[in-house]
Every structure is written in structure tokens, then in C-alpha cells.
Amino acid sequence: MDADAGTDSDYDAERLRLIREVRQRLESLSRAGVETMPRSPERAPVPRPVVAEAAVAAPRPVVEVKVEAPAPAAPTPPPVEARPEPSSKPKATPTTRPKPSPASVPQQPIAAVGSLFGAVEFKSPYVEPADRAEALAVLAAEVAGCVRCPSLAASRTQTVFADGSPTARLMFIGEAPGADEDRLGVPFVGKAGQLLTDMITKGMGLRREDVYIANILKCRPPENRDPTPQESSNCFPYLERQIEIVRPEYLCLLGRVAAGTLLNTALSMGRLRGRWHRVFGIPAVATYHPAYLLRTPAAKKDAWEDLQMLMRAMGLVTPKKKG
Numbered sequence: 001m002d003a004d005a006g007t008d009s010d011y012d013a014e015r016l017r018l019i020r021e022v023r024q025r026l027e028s029l030s031r032a033g034v035e036t037m038p039r040s041p042e043r044a045p046v047p048r049p050v051v052a053e054a055a056v057a058a059p060r061p062v063v064e065v066k067v068e069a070p071a072p073a074a075p076t077p078p079p080v081e082a083r084p085e086p087s088s089k090p091k092a093t094p095t096t097r098p099k100p101s102p103a104s105v106p107q108q109p110i111a112a113v114g115s116l117f118g119a120v121e122f123k124s125p126y127v128e129p130a131d132r133a134e135a136l137a138v139l140a141a142e143v144a145g146c147v148r149c150p151s152l153a154a155s156r157t158q159t160v161f162a163d164g165s166p167t168a169r170l171m172f173i174g175e176a177p178g179a180d181e182d183r184l185g186v187p188f189v190g191k192a193g194q195l196l197t198d199m200i201t202k203g204m205g206l207r208r209e210d211v212y213i214a215n216i217l218k219c220r221p222p223e224n225r226d227p228t229p230q231e232s233s234n235c236f237p238y239l240e241r242q243i244e245i246v247r248p249e250y251l252c253l254l255g256r257v258a259a260g261t262l263l264n265t266a267l268s269m270g271r272l273r274g275r276w277h278r279v280f281g282i283p284a285v286a287t288y289h290p291a292y293l294l295r296t297p298a299a300k301k302d303a304w305e306d307l308q309m310l311m312r313a314m315g316l317v318t319p320k321k322k323g
């Protein structure tokens with residue numbers, strides 16, 4: 001008899017124990033107000049081949065959006081999972097991270113990764129706050145030399161990595177650099193950037209340097225076209241790493257491209273905004289891109305509601321208007 005094989009009664013006892021644990025966990029979540037459970041991100045059964053930028057990427061599977069419990073009306077934060085204990089995590093060693101090469105183009109579909117119970121799921125070790133600026137600088141240098149998207153690399157003036165605090169509680173994620181950003185090397189510095197800055201400062205009462213701002217793509221797509229699925233896939237590991245290093249408490253996804261990429265959905269912004277999602281287990285709000293708000297001022301009311309939802313969760317109060 002196989003020494004590792006258990007008896008039928010062992011098997012039944014283990015099965016009952018697992019059922020009991022799952023039931024207790026579900027009851028606990030129910031008491032916390034969680035009504036729906038996210039599905040695990042879908043993984044492609046076969047790796048996608050490494051293809052050139054021009055190749056047409058297979059459409060990403062649209063999976064159920066991870067909808068968590070609605071944000072509480074009170075200043076109590078939304079159902080945020082336990083944050084990893086800094087002291088229990090090893091220090092990051094950014095220099096040991098393998099440098100991506102064109103051959104290391106991601107082989108898997110982009111998918112927002114959230115655990116079944118909303119726990120934070122990161123691939124890389126925790127980076128101490130004091131070490132985050134250096135870790136991000138190492139990553140930025142890596143990005144600056146990236147040629148995974150040959151035509152974008154050839155047409156860019158420079159890569160646009162990020163702006164803001166390496167220890168920010170809140171991270172904004174947009175789509176891609178525009179002409180102004182490409183020229184200056186800083187995200188959200190054009191007219192849309194000015195509106196985002198106003199939203200952060202006048203709306204939320206924060207300083208722009210208190211938050212972290214990044215994009216799905218680090219290079220400007222010509223004519224400000226949407227990123228292709230392949231470009232988003234190529235650049236996603238950099239954004240993933242930025243999130244892992246900064247480990248913000250909250251994410252704000254700006255616009256359809258950022259929300260669609262990080263939530264792995266084709267739903268419209270009208271369906272995505274106004275409720276909580278999770279990305280890597282981090283509570284995330286999706287709202288309209290500032291460029292869209294400039295074209296559609298009527299949507300500013302909705303965007304303001306989304307920011308207020310975020311502010312309530314973060315315990316921020318609306319700044320008083322001068323005069």
C-alpha cells in the first residue's frame with residue numbers, strides 16, 4: 001500500500017474540514033456586507049506566442065468584473081484586506097530582478113489579479129518605504145531602454161515613467177503619454193493633466209506630489225491613438241512592478257483603457273464607475289479620464305462623485321472653498 005495514501009476516513013475528515021472553513025469564511029464575508037464573489041482571473045491554457053508589435057493580438061477574454069462590497073457611506077474604509085506586514089517581508093533587491101528582454105515579452109493575458117478573498121497578491125517582495133525611490137529609479141532606467149514595442153520606441157522622444165510619491169496612499173493610472181508628456185517626460189502635464197491636478201488639489205485637498213501617477217503605456221502612441229492590446233501587454237509588467245513597489249492603499253483608474261486593462265473587461269465606464277473593484281487585491285475606483293471630462297463637462301459630476309467615494313474611504317475631507 002502506498003504510504004502517502006490516506007484512508008477513506010482521512011479523506012472525509014479533510015473534506016469536511018475544508019467545507020467548514022469555506023463556510024465560515026463565507027459567513028464572515030457576508031457579515032461584512034460582501035454579496036458577490038470575484039471570479040479567479042482566467043489564464044490562457046496555452047501561452048501566447050511572442051509576436052511583433054504589428055501583429056494582431058488575440059482578443060482578451062472578457063471576464064466577470066470583480067465587484068466588491070460597495071463603499072461604506074461612513075468614513076469607514078471599504079472592505080480592505082489586511083495589508084502585508086512590512087516587518088515580515090524581506091527587503092526588495094531590485095538589482096536582482098531579471099532585466100526583461102524582447103524575448104521576455106509577457107506570455108499571459110493581462111488580468112487584474114485579486115485573490116478570492118481580496119488578499120493582496122504580489123509576485124515580488126515587499127519594498128521598504130525608504131527603498132522605494134531607488135527601486136523605482138532602477139525600474140525607470142530599465143523602461144528608458146525598452147524597445148518591446150519597436151515603432152513606439154522609435155517614435156518616442158522619451159519614455160514617461162511616473163510622477164509623484166513612491167510611498168503614496170493613492171495611485172492614479174491613466175492610458176498613455178500625449179504630446180506634452182512625451183516632450184517633458186512627465187505624465188499628465190497637458191490640459192488633461194492640469195484638470196487632474198485640480199481634481200487632486202482643489203477637489204481632494206491633496207498635493208500632486210502626495211499621490212503617484214502612472215500610465216498603462218510608457219511611450220506615446222502616435223496621433224494619441226489607443227494602445228494596441230499587444231502594446232498594453234508589453235508594457236503591463238512595468239506598471240505591475242510600479243504598483244508592487246509603491247503598494248498604494250487605493251487605485252484610481254482613469255478612463256476606459258486603464259480600467260479595461262486593469263479590470264480585464266470591455267464594460268463601458270458608465271458601468272464601471274461608481275463602485276469598488278479590486279486590482280491585485282487593492283481597492284480601486286474607475287472614473288472618466290480627464291481628457292474625456294474636458295470634452296464632456298457634463299460628466300464632471302460623475303467623476304466628482306467617484307472622487308468623493310474615494311475620499312470617504314481614505315478619510316479625506318473636501319477642502320473648503322476660498323472666499
Ligand code: SF4
Nearest residue numbers: 146148149219234235
Ligand atoms: S510602451 Fe512600454 S513596453 Fe512598449 S516600448 Fe514603451 S516602455 Fe517598452
